[in-house]
Amino acid sequence: MSVPVLRSAHVYPVKSLAARACDTVAVEPWGLDGDRRWMLVDKAARAVTQRQQPSLARIAAEPLPGGGVLLSAPGFPALRVEGPESGRMLTVELHRDTVVLEEAPGDAHDWLSAALGTEVRLVHLDEPSHRRPVDPLFARPGDMVSLADGYPLLVTTTSSLEALNALIAAGDRPEEGPLPMDRFRPNVVIGETEAWAEDGWRRIAIGEVAFTVAKPC
Incomplete structure (x- = not known):
């Protein structure tokens, strides 16, 4: 019987922007340190x-350092965005949630709007300890999450991706594959398991840190 192995860990400092691979990362109650804030x-x-x-x-x-981010995009000079201290708060919609977040400085809005060709604003989760509760159907009282879609951590396995790509290759539209792992934007990628083994997991441990598995994504 093979022993599951941690293959990689990733954070997404700005939700939906490019991933950042981590050799080591701290685990906080609402997710990995710096993930989707x-x-x-x-x-x-x-x-x-x-x-x-x-x-x-x-x-x-x-x-x-201090919670800011350095933004970069092809064709644009990099922009340093410090952790906001303006106190300008904005009530935003994230899927079915309403969350109060802090606005970044105005030059960040301008830079990102120019890079995307549409008007956007950059906002920051200043207080992850109490801003956004996890769905109570799958959480304990007081459980919080960052700006991830729903839960503090997303786990994938290499064997399930291989099985999925085999199904795509044998299906009606094989040109849609193979899919890369980053298509699923995981925080943690695990190897040396059977395909779909994660569907039956209830608890996992990575080093000395234990996690409860809430539900499939």
Whole structure:
């Protein structure tokens, strides 16, 4: 029987922007350190993700000390965005949630709007300890999440991706594959398992950190 192995870990400093691979990363109650603490919203203060703007994948955000990010995109000079301290708060919609977030400085809005060709604003989750509760059907009282879609951590396995790609290759539209792992934007990628083994997991441990498995994604 093979022993599952941690293959990689990833954070997304700005939701829906490019991933950042991590050799080591701290685990916080609401997710990995620095994961999805920033997000883009449109003129109506609704979350903007790759579902609406696939070109977000071409923009990278490098974490900075103090919670800021360094933004970069092809054809644009990099922009340093410090952790906001303006106190300008904005009520935004993220899927079915309403969250109060802090606005970034105005030059960040301008830079990102120019890079995407549409008006957006950059907002920051200033207080992850109490801003956004996890769905109570799959959580304990007091459980919180960052600006991830619903839960603090997303786990995938290499064997399930291989099985999925085999199904696509044998299906009616093989040209749609193979899909890369980053298509699923995981935080943690695990190898050396049977395909779909994760569907039956209830708890996993990575090093000394234990996680409860809430539900399939």
